[in-house]
Amino acid sequence: MxxxxxxxxxxxxxxxxxxxxPLEKALFEFEFENGSRGQVLEELKVYQNEDGGFGNGLEPDFRCEASSALATTIGLQHLIRVAADQSEPMVQRAIQYALNTFDEEKMGWEIVPKEVETAPRAIWWNYGGDWPWGNPSAEMTGLLHHYKGLVPADFLEKLTAHAIVYVNVEATNDFHELQCLVKLMRELPAEEAGKISARVREIAHHSVTTDQxxxxxxxxxxxxxxxxxxxxxxxxxxxxxxxxxxxxxxxxxxxxxxxxxxxxxxxxxxxxxxxxxxxxxxxxxxxxxxxxxx
Incomplete structure (x- = not known):
């Protein structure tokens, strides 16, 4: 190979x-050179807001300071990489942000806030776009499973049930959504993951580009x-x-x-x-x- x-x-x-x-530099040094976990956390703090969510250009394609579900999933993935557990204040605040911004009617999260339109951004980042549910709600569901000790059990059970139905009935062949579904699979208990594995595999065969x-x-x-x-x-x-x-x-x-x-x-x-x-x-x-x- x-x-x-x-x-x-x-x-x-x-x-x-x-x-x-500095964030990617610190992550590289931590992952490849036995660098400082604390340095990663210090650099990541730059992107976390008072409300617990992440923003401030953590996702480089939109530059607004306001927190977003998308940036918060990125922040939580970084925290998982450095093995931050539920005792870490940054984790606690981010999970609370997720719980506070959950939209009961949509059974999920809006991908970006209204403030996205107040700052420079890529042409596709506008408020209220027609984004499939899984991006980022499927990924966020997986992250809540990872930190389930901070999440009400009945809420997580209800959300997981919704995710399973959505994946099997409504999930699209959008490849951004697929990436979120793969991350959800990684965090779900085996029994729940098994309920969507066939559909996620089917979507992958439609969405992954194998033409070199x-x-x-x-x-x-x-x-x-x-x-x-x-x-x-x-x-x-x-x-x-x-x-x-x-x-x-x-x-x-x-x-x-x-x-x-x-x-x-x-x-x-x-x-x-x-x-x-x-x-x-x-x-x-x-x-x-x-x-x-x-």
């Missing part, structure tokens, strides 16, 4: 340490839903994984990073900042998956 050359790894390392946001000629475009790569050989969908895509790893190794830029395959189409000066931030996020993500398959 294709491997990342030592020189390429060192270039990626240099990029993360010199050009990425399209991998340089904006699409869902196999390695974006199969992060290791223990991943739920590994057996479904294992034959194409070596080619996808080779693609990652060959698509690294000269400065050691991986760049986004999309652009905002407006706010060009701010996009350059967001693009640089995304390069740090993507470079770290790709190093994680390449290490997992090495």
């Amino acid at each position: 294709e491997k990342l050359a030592t020189e390429q790894y060192l270039q990626a390392t240099d990029f993360l340490k010199s050009e990425a946001r 000629e399209k991998w340089l475009d904006y699409c869902l790569l196999p390695l974006q839903v199969v992060s290791s050989q223990t991943s739920f969908l590994y057996e479904d895509f294992k034959d194409i994984i070596p080619a996808n790893i080779q693609h990652l190794a060959s698509s690294q830029t000269e400065n050691g990073s991986w760049e986004p395959t999309w652009a905002w189409g407006r706010y060009e000066d701010v996009w350059e900042t967001a693009k640089q931030e995304w390069s740090g996020v993507l470079t770290l993500d790709n190093l994680r998956v390449l290490r997992a398959f090495d």
